[in-house]
Amino acid sequence: MSRVPLPGAAREPEVEIATGPAVPALVLRAAVALLGAAVLVLAALAPGGPVAPGAVPVLAVLGAAPALRPRAGVAALVVVGAGVALLAADPLGGWHLAALVLAVHLLLWLAAVAARTTRRTRVEVAVLRADLPLVAGLQAAAQVLALAVGVLAGATAGGDAWRLLGLAAAVGVTGVALRRPAQPWWRSLPEGER
Numbered sequence: 001m002s003r004v005p006l007p008g009a010a011r012e013p014e015v016e017i018a019t020g021p022a023v024p025a026l027v028l029r030a031a032v033a034l035l036g037a038a039v040l041v042l043a044a045l046a047p048g049g050p051v052a053p054g055a056v057p058v059l060a061v062l063g064a065a066p067a068l069r070p071r072a073g074v075a076a077l078v079v080v081g082a083g084v085a086l087l088a089a090d091p092l093g094g095w096h097l098a099a100l101v102l103a104v105h106l107l108l109w110l111a112a113v114a115a116r117t118t119r120r121t122r123v124e125v126a127v128l129r130a131d132l133p134l135v136a137g138l139q140a141a142a143q144v145l146a147l148a149v150g151v152l153a154g155a156t157a158g159g160d161a162w163r164l165l166g167l168a169a170a171v172g173v174t175g176v177a178l179r180r181p182a183q184p185w186w187r188s189l190p191e192g193e194r
Contacts, residue, residue, distance in 0.1 A: 023124075028117065033064035034064075035063075036064055036065065038107075039078055039079065039104055040082055046090065046092055066111050066114075067114070076108070079104055097146050102143075
């Protein structure tokens with residue numbers, strides 16, 4: 001059924017929306033899958049860890065689960081699983097720890113973005129770029145904290161207490177990172193850039 005305008009009736013205004021470069025949601029979900037797999041594999045490869053080397057491929061597949069259901073909090077379960085494995089392992093080396101902290105942070109951030117998409121959604125690069133200063137600041141703080149806890153856990157007799165303190169601090173940083181902003185990014189833009 002088509003609409004026929006009445007003679008003398010006002011025409012609906014034409015609207016043109018300009019968008020910038022966009023990334024398909026499937027690319028975001030693929031990145032979430034790779035990061036989830038990286039988190040569990042990095043945790044499984046921790047020295048002295050409880051995970052058998054033959055289980056690493058299975059963990060890589062399980063790590064990809066957040067890409068299938070990003071809204072269900074599966075990414076958080078992947079991080080919890082990695083944390084439990086790390087509690088039973090020896091302290092991590094500097095680069096191993098830094099890579100794990102980076103992978104966890106990117107996993108949680110991209111899973112939160114992917115949770116707001118459907119499979120056919122396209123996310124503008126500007127949306128991802130708008131969060132980069134906050135993400136970079138949180139990542140810098142998390143890396144310093146992880147390095148300090150890693151040094152203290154490996155160098156002192158009470159290393160387990162420092163590891164638990166580091167785990168509690170990581171949970172706190174995650175809570176800050178996942179908190180919803182009081183004002184969405186698009187409302188903070190000047191009127192001409194909206």
